[in-house]
Amino acid sequence: MPLELDDQQLVDEAIADAQGSTKLLVRDPAESQKLGWFDVICTILNRTIGSGIYVSPAIVLKSTNSVGISLLLWSAGAVIGMSALLVWLELGLSVPKYDLHSRGLVEPRQGETTLECVPRNGGEKNYLEYIYKAPKLRTICMYGVVYVILGNLSGNAIAFGIYVLEASGIKGHDAAIRGLAVAALTVACLLHGAWRNGGIVVNNMLASLKVLILIAVICIGFAASAGATFGHGPVHGETVDPTTGKVTSNFDTHSSFTHARHGVASYADSLLFIVYTYSGYEQPFYVLSEVKRPRQVFAISTIAAMSLVTVLFVLVNVAYLCAVSFNPTLNSELDMATLFFTEVFGTNAAPRVMSGIIALSIFGNIVVMTFTASRVKQEIAKEGIFGRRLSLFFASSTTTPYAYLKARLFPSQLATSQQVPPEQSPAAALFLHWVFSMIMIGATSSTIPNISYTILVSLYSYTVVVLVGFFVAGGLLYLRFLSDERKTWKVNAGFRPWGGPAAAIIYCLVCTFLIIAAFLPPSAGSPFHKSRTEVEWWIVPTVGLGSLALAYVYYLVFAYAVPRMKKQRLFVERTATIVRDNGEWVQAVERVEALWIAREVPTANSANGNGNYVEMVNVHAK
Numbered sequence: 001m002p003l004e005l006d007d008q009q010l011v012d013e014a015i016a017d018a019q020g021s022t023k024l025l026v027r028d029p030a031e032s033q034k035l036g037w038f039d040v041i042c043t044i045l046n047r048t049i050g051s052g053i054y055v056s057p058a059i060v061l062k063s064t065n066s067v068g069i070s071l072l073l074w075s076a077g078a079v080i081g082m083s084a085l086l087v088w089l090e091l092g093l094s095v096p097k098y099d100l101h102s103r104g105l106v107e108p109r110q111g112e113t114t115l116e117c118v119p120r121n122g123g124e125k126n127y128l129e130y131i132y133k134a135p136k137l138r139t140i141c142m143y144g145v146v147y148v149i150l151g152n153l154s155g156n157a158i159a160f161g162i163y164v165l166e167a168s169g170i171k172g173h174d175a176a177i178r179g180l181a182v183a184a185l186t187v188a189c190l191l192h193g194a195w196r197n198g199g200i201v202v203n204n205m206l207a208s209l210k211v212l213i214l215i216a217v218i219c220i221g222f223a224a225s226a227g228a229t230f231g232h233g234p235v236h237g238e239t240v241d242p243t244t245g246k247v248t249s250n251f252d253t254h255s256s257f258t259h260a261r262h263g264v265a266s267y268a269d270s271l272l273f274i275v276y277t278y279s280g281y282e283q284p285f286y287v288l289s290e291v292k293r294p295r296q297v298f299a300i301s302t303i304a305a306m307s308l309v310t311v312l313f314v315l316v317n318v319a320y321l322c323a324v325s326f327n328p329t330l331n332s333e334l335d336m337a338t339l340f341f342t343e344v345f346g347t348n349a350a351p352r353v354m355s356g357i358i359a360l361s362i363f364g365n366i367v368v369m370t371f372t373a374s375r376v377k378q379e380i381a382k383e384g385i386f387g388r389r390l391s392l393f394f395a396s397s398t399t400t401p402y403a404y405l406k407a408r409l410f411p412s413q414l415a416t417s418q419q420v421p422p423e424q425s426p427a428a429a430l431f432l433h434w435v436f437s438m439i440m441i442g443a444t445s446s447t448i449p450n451i452s453y454t455i456l457v458s459l460y461s462y463t464v465v466v467l468v469g470f471f472v473a474g475g476l477l478y479l480r481f482l483s484d485e486r487k488t489w490k491v492n493a494g495f496r497p498w499g500g501p502a503a504a505i506i507y508c509l510v511c512t513f514l515i516i517a518a519f520l521p522p523s524a525g526s527p528f529h530k531s532r533t534e535v536e537w538w539i540v541p542t543v544g545l546g547s548l549a550l551a552y553v554y555y556l557v558f559a560y561a562v563p564r565m566k567k568q569r570l571f572v573e574r575t576a577t578i579v580r581d582n583g584e585w586v587q588a589v590e591r592v593e594a595l596w597i598a599r600e601v602p603t604a605n606s607a608n609g610n611g612n613y614v615e616m617v618n619v620h621a622k
Contacts, residue, residue: 003579003580003581003588004579004580007579007580007588008579010577010579010588011577011579011588011589014575014577014588014589014591015589017591018591021593022593022595023591023592023593024392024395024396024591024592024593024594025589025590025591026378026382026395026396026397026589026590026591026592027397027421027424027588027589028289028290028586028587028588028589028590029196029290029423029424030420030421031292031581031582032420033196033197033290033420033423034290034291034292035200035284035287035290035291035292036292036297037292037297037300037301038204038301039200039203039204039291040284040291040297040298040301040302040305041207041301041302041304041305041308042203042204042207042208043203043207043283043284043287043305043368043371043372044280044281044283044284044302044305044306044309045207045208045210045211045280045305045308045309046203046204046206046207046210046280046364046365046367046368047279047280047283047364047365047368047369047372048277048278048279048280048281048305048306048309049207049210049211049214049280049309049312049361049364050156050277050361050362050364050365051156051159051163051335051358051361051362051365052273052276052277053214053277053312053313053316054335054336054337054338054354054357054358054361055335055336055358056273056274056276056277056336057070057074057316057317057320057336058335058336058339059270059273059527060073060074060270060273060274061326061336062526062527063261063266063267063269063270063522063526063527063528064260064261064266064267064270065259065260065261066256066257066258066259066260066261067239067250067251067256067321067326068253068256068257068260069257069260069267070270070317071314071317071318071321073267073270073271073274074274074313074314074317075314076271076274077271077274077275077277077278077313078278078310078313078314079506080274080275080278080506080507080510081275081278081279081281081306081309081310082303082306082307082310082503083502083503083504083506083507083510084278084279084281084282084469084473084503084507085281085302085303085306086497086498086503086504087472087473087476087497087503087504087507088123088124088127088281088282088285088472089298089299089302089303089495089497090476090493090494090495090496090497090503090504091124091126091127091130091472091476092119092123092126092127092285092288092298092494092495093117093119093294093295093298093299093493093494093495094117094489094492094493094494094495095117095126095127095130096117096118096120096126096129096130097115097116097117097118097130098115098116098117098118098576098578098585099115099116100115100116100578100585115492116585117494117585118576118578118585118586118587119288119289119291119294119298119586119587120288120289120379120576120587121286121287121288121289121290121375121376121378121379122286122288122375122376122379122380123282123285123286123288123376124143124282124285124468124472125140125143125144125147125376125379125380126379127472127475127476128143128468128471128472128475131471131472131475131476131478131479132471132475135559137383137385137555137558137559138552138555138559140380140383140385141385141551141552141554141555141558141559142548142551142552142555143380143468143551144380144383144385144551145385145547145550145551145554145555146463146464146467146468146547146548146551147373147376147377147380147464148377148380148432148436149436149439149440149547150440150459150460150463150464150547151373151376151377151433151460151464152185152369152373152433152436152437152440152460153185153365153366153369153437153460154181154185154437154438154440154441154456155440155452155453155454155455155456155457155459155460156362156365156366156369156453156457157180157181157182157184157185157362157366157437157441158177158178158181158441158444158449158452158453158456159358159362159453159457160180160181160184160359160362160363160366161176161177161178161179161180161181161184161449162177162449162450162453163355163356163358163359163362164180164355164356164359165177165180166351166352166355167352167353167355167356167359168352169352174445174448174449177449178441178445178449181441182438182441184362184363184366185366185370185434185437185438186434188363188366188367188370189370189374189430189431189433189434191367191370192367192370192371192374192425192430193400193401193425193427193430194400194401194402194425195400195401195402196400196402196423196424196425197402197423198402199367199370199371200371202367203364203367203368203371206360206361206363206364206367207364207368209360210360210361210364211308211312213357213361214312214316215312217316217319217320217337217340218312218315218316218319220319220344221316221318221319221320221322221323221340221344222319222322224322224323224344225237225322225323230344230345231345231346232343232344232345232346232347233346235323235343235344236249236322236323236325237249237250237251237320237321237322237323237324237325237326238250238325238326239252239255239256239325239326239327240325240326240327241255241258241259243259250321250322250325250326251321261523261526262523263520263522263523263526264517264520265517265520265521265522265523265526265528265537266522266523266526266528267517268513268514268517268518268520269518269522269526269528271510271513271514272458272461272462272466272514272518273461275461275465275466275510275514276457276460276461276465277313278309278310278313279461279465280309281302281305281306283368283369283372284298284301284302284372286372286373286375286376287371287372287375289586289587290375292582293582293583293584294584294586295494295584296582296584299495319340320336320337320339320340323340323343323344324336324339324340324343325343335354335358337354337357337358338350338351338354338355341353341354370430370433373433374425374426374429374430374432374433375426375429377394377426377429377432377433378394378395378397378426378428378429381393381394381395381428381429381432382395382574382590382592383572383574384570384572384594385558387562387570388570388594388595388596391572391594392592392594393428394428394429394432395428395429395592396426396427396428397424397425397426397427398424398425398427398428399422399423399424400422400423400424400425402423403422403423403424404422406422407422440456444456447534451533451534451535454533454535455535455539455540458540459540459543459544462514462515462518462540462541462544463544463547463548466511466514466515467511467515467544467545467548469507469511470508470511470512470515473504473505473507473508473511474504474508476501476504477501477504477505477508480501480504481501515541518537518538518540518541518544519537519538519541520537521537521538522537563599564599566596566599567598567599568596568597568598568599569596569597569598569599570594570595570596571593571594571595571596571597572592572593572594573592573593573594574590574591574592574593575590575591575592575593576589576590577589577590577591
């Protein structure tokens with residue numbers, strides 16, 4: 001529906017103010033172009049259902065050496081994933097906050113806060129800025145540098161190349177695998193850059209297909225357990241005792257927990273793989289300002305999506321074990337789905353069929369992550385941390401070629417929809433995303449593809465999932481119990497999760513455990529041992545923490561050294577135009593200004609009063 005006249009006037013004034021000036025104008029999608037509840041659900045499903053649910057179960061089973069503990073870890077992963085979602089919901093619907101009362105847009109009631117939350121793209125970037133305010137620039141640099149470098153699925157793209165060649169029956173070499181990885185990432189970036197709505201449609205189709213595939217796996221597994229045959233005879237998931245050779249059911253409570261490993265590192269690594277498999281809940285938060293009626297539908301949609309994911313993942317693991325026998329020779333290098341279909345159908349075609357399904361699932365991951373991560377990198381660029389010219393370039397949005405061609409070929413449709421601007425995409429941020437994806441693929445080119453995949457996925461999991469999760473969940477606990485807002489946070493929060501702070505406590509403790517346990521060496525025989533991975537156990541956590549140190553060095557150089565050399569300071573201002581849409585406050589347009597101006601003695605406004613020479617004006621509303 002069109003904006004009210006006074007709101008439309010605010011938007012027109014913002015556009016006029018940006019024209020002919022040095023300010024960058026970034027428009028949010030019109031209401032008709034925004035994501036609906038089904039789009040939000042598919043965003044989570046398409047990111048969560050990837051190679052993990054097909055590959056990780058065999059790794060976890062071999063690592064724990066116990067069917068019972070494996071299933072318990074997957075069930076725990078469901079609780080952890082839902083806890084993480086509740087943390088993100090509490091922050092996502094509560095920050096950032098804008099002073100709308102001072103503009104006369106809202107009449108404050110007695111005892112009511114003078115600030116209103118307006119959803120914005122960026123996800124945890126916004127939450128970390130809000131929690132760790134002093135100095136804001138340090139927080140932005142430390143998160144922004146890490147996410148720009150590691151916030152991509154280059155590891156998944158390599159896995160895509162591996163499975164495509166396996167599905168085609170071609171004995172590929174490393175160059176072919178990496179070529180397919182580059183092609184997958186390039187196609188995803190071009191899709192979202194050329195046709196925004198087309199990328200959303202492809203995302204929804206892939207998500208729906210992947211759910212149907214998992215449902216089929218569950219039905220086949222349970223049918224096989226009930227005695228159904230699929231042209232190969234009956235199959236039963238059994239556990240073979242490695243010492244006595246005794247055979248029992250996988251679900252025998254007396255044997256499913258025997259001979260479990262005792263090394264903490266194996267359980268920590270298994271849990272890290274499971275947490276990574278459940279990750280995906282954060283994707284719609286990256287595009288929150290592009291969601292219709294977020295306060296009405298967003299929480300319900302995301303909880304419904306994660307609930308579906310948790311049920312599917314646990315049932316799929318049970319279905320696998322209905323057919324796949326666990327014995328000392330279980331090959332954890334094969335994905336569990338291939339073992340499952342080989343047992344059920346008894347055909348040599350099963351590995352190739354499953355490789356094709358896994359490749360399709362991975363491509364879905366790449367499609368959705370490209371869409372959401374580019375928005376985060378656009379938001380990071382708006383803060384000016386790449387310098388004036390590059391920041392404004394990567395922060396820009398452009399009309400998509402599809403919208404341009406549609407306007408040229410069908411001008412009559414354009415005339416009837418003058419109030420709806422043509423769809424835009426963050427083409428420059430997509431290019432930034434593509435560049436660093438290529439760099440990560442190139443950086444691991446000296447290793448074989450399987451090792452490259454393990455390194456890149458583990459590094460992403462440790463930094464973007466676990467380290468960031470620790471600071472977000474820990475920061476929420478700080479807001480609740482130690483900050484100046486501790487008495488009003490619960491009252492003013494836009495979402496109040498079940499159990500109060502329980503979700504934040506659970507997720508913070510899990511992330512803390514994974515951060516520390518990653519430095520413990522895995523036991524011999526574990527699939528995470530160097531003899532299997534060819535990578536020392538301490539490399540991934542060291543590089544992960546090292547990326548934070550690198551980001552801090554970048555902050556020091558950018559905030560202090562560069563301004564001293566240039567004898568100028570960078571002034572960055574973001575001005576959001578807030579309007580009413582479907583009864584909710586939303587961001588319509590944003591103006592970004594970044595200028596190098598003559599350096600002055602640091603003031604209280606310079607870098608939030610911490611003495612550097614980059615002045616950042618907090619985002620405010622007009």
